[in-house]
Amino acid sequence: MIRARPDPTRQVVRIALGFVLALSTWTTIPVLASAQVPGLGGVEAVSEDTATPPDPLGRETPRGLVTGLVSALADGDAEKIRRFVETDAAGSVEDARAALDRAGEVSPSADLSLVPEGRLDDGLDAAVERIGMLRTGTKTIPLLAHRVDRDGRRIWLLSAESFETLSDWTAPAGGLANEARSWTAALPAGPTILGVPARDWALMGAFALAGYALAFGLFRLRGLVGRRIASERGPNRMSHFIAASEPPLRLALAAAIFGFGVGYLGVSVVARYQLISLVQIVFWFAGLWFAWRLIDALAEITLERMSNRGAITAYSVVTLAARVAKVLFAAIFFTFALRAFGIDITAGLAALGIGGLAFAFGAQKLVENLIGSVTLIADRPVRVGDFCRFGETLGTVEEIGIRSTKIRTLGRTIVTVPNGEFSSLHLENFTRRDVFHFHHTIGVRYETSPDQMRELLWRLRQMLLERPSVDADPARVRFISFAAYSLDVEIFAYIHAEDWNGYLEIQEAPMLDCMDIVEMCRTGFAFPSQTVYLGRDGGRTSVMAGAREAAE
Incomplete structure (x- = not known):
């Protein structure tokens, strides 16, 4: 039995709403806690005597460095920008910013480390972190950050070498990309919105629409080819899945086109940094949407094949596996999305160890039901x-x-x-039994003679053995007891039938034959009754008289 697949769009919308709710709850709880608990003010509540006060610019981590640097670039404050660069760096802030806008690329927030030590698996020194790159013709130069000691703290700063490289960068002549950047720079900038010229927002919006239109056109062409093939080979499950997978793949392709091409527009690095995380989330969301529909399609195909083979038990297994896979993919998406928003999930994972005991006590029934589900799937009673x-x-x-x-x-x-x-x-x-138990006890009258009983038993046995639906072994008919008001005969056999309704239909014939055989043997069915026997004798006097006569 195959159930109708729920609307995937509605499920995806539910996931998105749940993610927004979880994100708002996650980000609101610390604020409420700091506002309601006296003396608690986040990181500012740490005593200076017991710990080093936090860096006011948030440069303790690579992501904090990049976030603060982008914020300073948005403000256009040259002095503030200098505070994110090593002090011995030489060069012009304006030239460095122009290089970043024209050919620079800052790593997305999801790729930047949230811990003070940075990434230790990138092949660089422990005090060096890659935070972006600069395109120079056909080559790319990495932009590095150094972890240094400053004012009693260990903070991350843009390396002097990288800043000088940005300051000394000159736009190469020629090339389609350079022509596009030059054409972009010639447009009027307009008012500044969130530290970004309105021109850049308009260009990125237009490019996003163009990317989606291109993806739409490509998938429309794919749809035409797919329908042509389906008309020749006939529709099947895979063709339906290909049609259902078009929206998420189209969204993913549009996000990929935007993420790849926005760097060649020459728009502000601030605008690109603010949008790149959103583009990544859209891409991951499209991947989750595609995985959701892929799981539904595979489950539907598997259930159809198992149903054709008569393996109905696969429904429970496939359904549970599909739900677990969906939960797993949703958890992966939420993990990447939270990290892209700057939420460190390592603290939450560490809290799971502390709250594990409380969860175990509070979710006993949930865990019990999950274990029960596994038991039902494994044992399949x-x-x-x-x-x-x-x-x-x-x-x-x-x-x-x-x-x-x-x-x-x-x-x-x-x-x-x-x-x-x-x-x-x-x-x-009851469904899994192989045969049906035909077991009845009939009672005939005590007036039945031994010969009648023998004939009755013989005819009943013959009647059972002659029926093809009755299993000959161990079919039996036995005279089993002298009951209170009947002579009891047991009829025991197994009947082959497809289901309970079929068994009821089959057993009617042998039961009617039993009635005919009882009548044929000139006896009848017994019913609760009592028999009173009346005796006539002469009493004590007549008995004694008879004894004297015999003695004489």
Whole structure:
């Protein structure tokens, strides 16, 4: 049995709303805590006697350095920009900024380290971090940051060599990219919005629309080719998946085009840095959307194949695996998105160890139901579509979920049972039995003679053995007891049938034959009755008289 696939667009929207809610909660809790708890003011609450006060410019980490430097570039404050560069650096701030705008590229926030030590697996020295690059013709020069001691703190600063490289950079002549940058620079800048000329915002918006239009055109062409092939080979599941995967792939392609080409527009590095994280999130979101639809398509194809083979038990396994895969992909997306927004998830992961005990106590039922789900999937006492008895209830299993199992009762109601409880019940599965038990006891009247009883037993045995639906071994008919008001005969056999309704239809014939055989043997069925025997005798006097006569 294959269920209709839920609307993926609605599911993706739910994921996005959940992410926004989680992000707002994550970023609001520290603010509320610092506002409500006396003496708590975030990092400023740390005593100077016990710890070094934080850097007011946030240069303790590579990401803090880049964020502060971009903010200083947006403000256009040359003196503030100098505070993010090693003091012995020579060169012009304006020239360095122009180089960054024309040919520079700052690493996205998601690629920058959030810890003071920086990245230790990048092949560079421990006190050196790569924070961007500068294009010079066909070559790229890395922009490096150094970790130095300054005013009793260890902070990250743009290296003097990188700053001098930016100051000495000159735009190469010729080239399509340089012509595009020159054409961009010739446009009127307009008012400044968030430290970026309105011209740059307009250019990036137009380029984003152009990139999406290009992606739309390419996928429209792919759709035409796909429909041409489908018309020749006929539609199938894969063609439906290709059509369903078009929106996420189109969005991913548009994000990739924008991320690759925006650096050649010559717009402000501040604008590019502010948008590149958003573009990455859009790209990851498109990947999550595509993975979501891919999982649904694979699950649907697998369920269809298993259903054709009669392996209905695969429904529960495939459904659970699909849900776990979706949760895994969603968790990966949220991890990257939170990191792109500058939220350090390592602290949250560390807090899991502290809060693990509280979670274990508070989520006992949840964990119990999850374990029950695994037990139901592994042991498979019941499967979707099975008719079973659990406790005192009879019903058909409709869904085995991660938390609970839904069963359609004989009254056509839905009973939802937590898997932790359901897996611990005594489950009787009627669907999985191979044969049906035909077991009846008939009682005939005590007036039945031995010869009639022998004929009755012989005819009943013949009747059972002659039926093809009855299993000959161990079919039996036996005279088993002298009951209170009947002579009891046991009829025991197994009947082959497809389902319970088929069994009820098959057993009607042997039961009617039993009635005919009882009548044929000139006896009848017994019913609760009492027999009173009346005796006539002469009493004590007549008995004594008879004894004297015999003696004489």
